[in-house]
Amino acid sequence: MKVLITGSTGMLGSDCKKVFSKKYEVIAPTREEMDIRKWDKVIEVIQKNSPDVVVNCAAFTDVDACETERKIAQKINIEGARNLAQVCARFECKIVHISSDYVFDGKKPIPQPYFEDDEPNPLSFYGKTKAESEKAVINNIDDYIIIRTGWLYGINGKNFVKWVIKKAVNGEKLTVVYDQYGSPTWTYRVALQIIVLLEKKMTGIFHVTSEGYCNRLEWAEFILNHLGLSAPIEKISMKEWNPPAKRPVNCLLENKELKIHRLNIMRKWKEDMKEFLDIYGARLIKEAKEES
Ligand SMILES: NC(=O)c1ccc[n+]([C@@H]2O[C@H](COP(=O)([O-])OP(=O)(O)OC[C@H]3O[C@@H](n4cnc5c(N)ncnc54)[C@H](OP(=O)(O)O)[C@@H]3O)[C@@H](O)[C@H]2O)c1
Known part of the structure; x- marks a missing residue:
């Protein structure tokens, strides 16, 4: 199988590139080589490479900047996705498109999760562009x-x-919200889950997050404890935080479709977080020290 990945310099795209390369032929054009906003470029690159699948990890992901840079957000997140979908349809190529928990308003009481067939109702412009995408x-x-x-x-x-x-390495105070809930999810695991869906030739919408959940404060404490770091923490509410873009309080997604089809390989968030920190913790601490 030949897979073309957009956004391969980003967080999810780079893990997709690494993981898919072990099994498939991978083409990973940079933004310069294929800006997804440019229809002509998208046609040219896809026609030239004729992939079986396009995995779209490219997006404008700065949630707060999306509030002010609306035109850019709309162009990349909506028009970019549309260009890719239309070109894929023309060349009979499958598309895997990445969307977000921020398409929901997060008003369900914790711990009720959102399911694939729940109605999107985004709070932020970023969320709107992802719902439109x-x-x-x-x-x-x-x-x-x-x-x-x-x-x-x-x-x-x-x-x-x-x-x-x-923050911890620099001895700075962490200001973290205690009332936003979600499931920390490792991009490496998402890449593996995408492979499972591709191999089974699935179509449709799938929620893909780790099992279990926590709030942001608990997530921060888990990271610090596991790495033996410490930092003063200021605990604040979402209301006190008040960032430019409104965010959902409840970001819990249930991997219902994966479970119905017995395809869920997502692990408990703490298991993956521990494995990630065991592999990369020392390197991340070293890099943080070098940057400060
Ligand atoms: N991060 C999260 O927690 C999160 C949560 C939910 C959903 N998601 C979704 O997951 C996907 C991946 O997110 P991420 O955090 O991995 O993103 P990221 O690290 O911000 O990477 C975004 C990628 O998109 C590329 N890109 C931006 N504009 C482009 C354009 N016009 N044409 C081609 N490429 C372009 C960037 O290239 P350059 O490096 O050249 O700028 C970069 O490679 C996105 O769809 C995002 O909405 C992310």
């Missing part, structure tokens, strides 16, 4: 997989785990 895919191609995930961490790219380590 799903429609842009569904309306333009039949052979699609949409993955909704959230609270991602991985070795590449910016993420909460790196932020916590950096």
